Amino acid sequence: MTTVASVGYLIAFSLFIVGLMGLTGPRTAVRGNAIAAAGMAVAIVSTLLLPGMGDWWLIVLGLVLGAVVGVPAARRVKMTAMPQMVALFNGVGGGAVALIAWVEFRDTAGFAAEPLHVAVASLFAAIIGSVSFWGSMIAFGKLQEWLATRPVTLGAIHRPLTVLAVAAALAYAITVMAGATSEWLVIGVLVSSAFFGVLMVLPIGGADMPVVISLLNAATGLSAAAMGLALDNTALIVAGMLVGASGSILTNLMAKAMNRSLVSILAGGFGGAAVATGGGTDDRPVRSTSASDAAIQLAYANRVAVVPGYGMAVAQAQHAVREMADLLEGKGVTVSYAVHPVAGRMPGHMNVLLAEADVAYESLKDMAESNSLFPQTDVTLVIGANDVVNPAARTDPASPIYGMPILDVAASRSVIVLKRSMGTGFAGIDNELFADPRTSMLFGDAKNSVSEVVEELKNL
Numbered sequence: 001m002t003t004v005a006s007v008g009y010l011i012a013f014s015l016f017i018v019g020l021m022g023l024t025g026p027r028t029a030v031r032g033n034a035i036a037a038a039g040m041a042v043a044i045v046s047t048l049l050l051p052g053m054g055d056w057w058l059i060v061l062g063l064v065l066g067a068v069v070g071v072p073a074a075r076r077v078k079m080t081a082m083p084q085m086v087a088l089f090n091g092v093g094g095g096a097v098a099l100i101a102w103v104e105f106r107d108t109a110g111f112a113a114e115p116l117h118v119a120v121a122s123l124f125a126a127i128i129g130s131v132s133f134w135g136s137m138i139a140f141g142k143l144q145e146w147l148a149t150r151p152v153t154l155g156a157i158h159r160p161l162t163v164l165a166v167a168a169a170l171a172y173a174i175t176v177m178a179g180a181t182s183e184w185l186v187i188g189v190l191v192s193s194a195f196f197g198v199l200m201v202l203p204i205g206g207a208d209m210p211v212v213i214s215l216l217n218a219a220t221g222l223s224a225a226a227m228g229l230a231l232d233n234t235a236l237i238v239a240g241m242l243v244g245a246s247g248s249i250l251t252n253l254m255a256k257a258m259n260r261s262l263v264s265i266l267a268g269g270f271g272g273a274a275v276a277t278g279g280g281t282d283d284r285p286v287r288s289t290s291a292s293d294a295a296i297q298l299a300y301a302n303r304v305a306v307v308p309g310y311g312m313a314v315a316q317a318q319h320a321v322r323e324m325a326d327l328l329e330g331k332g333v334t335v336s337y338a339v340h341p342v343a344g345r346m347p348g349h350m351n352v353l354l355a356e357a358d359v360a361y362e363s364l365k366d367m368a369e370s371n372s373l374f375p376q377t378d379v380t381l382v383i384g385a386n387d388v389v390n391p392a393a394r395t396d397p398a399s400p401i402y403g404m405p406i407l408d409v410a411a412s413r414s415v416i417v418l419k420r421s422m423g424t425g426f427a428g429i430d431n432e433l434f435a436d437p438r439t440s441m442l443f444g445d446a447k448n449s450v451s452e453v454v455e456e457l458k459n460l
Helices: 002-022 028-047 056-076 079-107 116-143 155-177 183-201 206-231 233-259 264-265 291-299 310-315 320-331 349-356 369-378 445-459
Strands: 303-308 336-339 377-381 416-417 439-443
Touching: 002 233, 002 291, 002 416, 002 439, 028 264, 056 079, 079 116, 079 183, 079 206, 079 349, 116 155, 116 183, 116 206, 116 264, 155 183, 206 233, 233 264, 264 320, 291 320, 291 377, 291 416, 291 439, 291 445, 303 320, 303 349, 303 369, 310 349, 310 445, 320 336, 320 349, 336 369, 416 445
Parallel strands: 303 336, 303 377, 377 416, 416 439
Antiparallel strands: none
16 A cells, blocks of 8 residues: 555646646646646545554544535635635645644654654744744735734834744744653744744735735745655655745745845835825826726727736726727727736736636736837726836835836826725825826726726727
8 A cells, every 4th residue: 555655646746746837827727726636636545545544534524624614615705805815725734734743742752752853844844834824814814904904013022022932932842852742842832933923924014915925825835844754744745845845936036026025025014004205196186087088098099008906806897807808909909918926915816817807818918028018008007006006116216115116007108097096005105107197097996997988988
């Protein structure tokens, strides 16, 4: 049976890799996800075939409970709530690893007869898993708006407490590795790490949440890999390293897309609180427009760019946007979608929404290609995006987003911004684009506004 399990693991690893390759593009993402899921099923069955596997009723109970909770939750979740669902599910993975590390400590009587690497790997998994779980719960609360999305700190004592939590977790872990067998020490590791996870994510504002989600996802993968090393489970090692490596790469890419270092993101204090940037739009006039005027502009354009943002997700306007694009293309207008890497609340949020509406993959343009096309674009339609199109990132050194790569929509011949109000984005700063003479504001719910534009286009 050991040989059968080894062959099963090899098949599972191959499916994992093929599945990850499929996730690199919207066209193959669904298939890739299914292939990776099949790989996980093969890995689970292979693990159950290992000699000495027992407590079958507990395993079956866990599988049933997980399916009863997970399947309905995944099927019912709205696309706007997908980021917090990802944070929640990722956190549960980290929490599971932390609990397994605790159980391993108990089963081995405090790692008494185990090689040192088992204790080191288990305690590493306990620390990172606990941090991932509690950090993800705070991220979930912020995304769900159960907690303040702005940076939250405990004042002057916040950082000293954070350092103290890390020091306590390490001290407890070192004491266990030195041979202490008190179970309270492992509980101390988990509790101290939990405090660190909470204190780490609380000061991080909504603007940085996509990076935080990716970072915590990587942490969960690393904790799983460490636990696999302690348990001598090859499947857990490989799966954890794939998650950890891909999450780390994505975290780095997301940070670069915001022109911010990971250290500055973890330091917090960005995204949520209104900041005066020396030229806000509140005291400057803006030009409003109507659905009929917007439809005329769009219908007589040669090239139109659509910039999706979180407002489009909230309004569930992606299907109306697709209908509008079809009508424009029927009139000979070239329509493309300019997608910023950190638009929305998680990596790839806008891509998922547009794919759901069957928008052709070729129409989705990355930031570099979109910026090269804006000077030839007649009308850019900004739907719910804010910080990722704010010219202050290029023009105002005093702005907290200065230096962040943005979609240069101001280079278009005209811009129509769909928003409910003049409210700020996640960064909490005014958007200079709104006061640009070439910008018109179409106020209202994004889905209703686009639907009104669609009706006007049908009459032209």
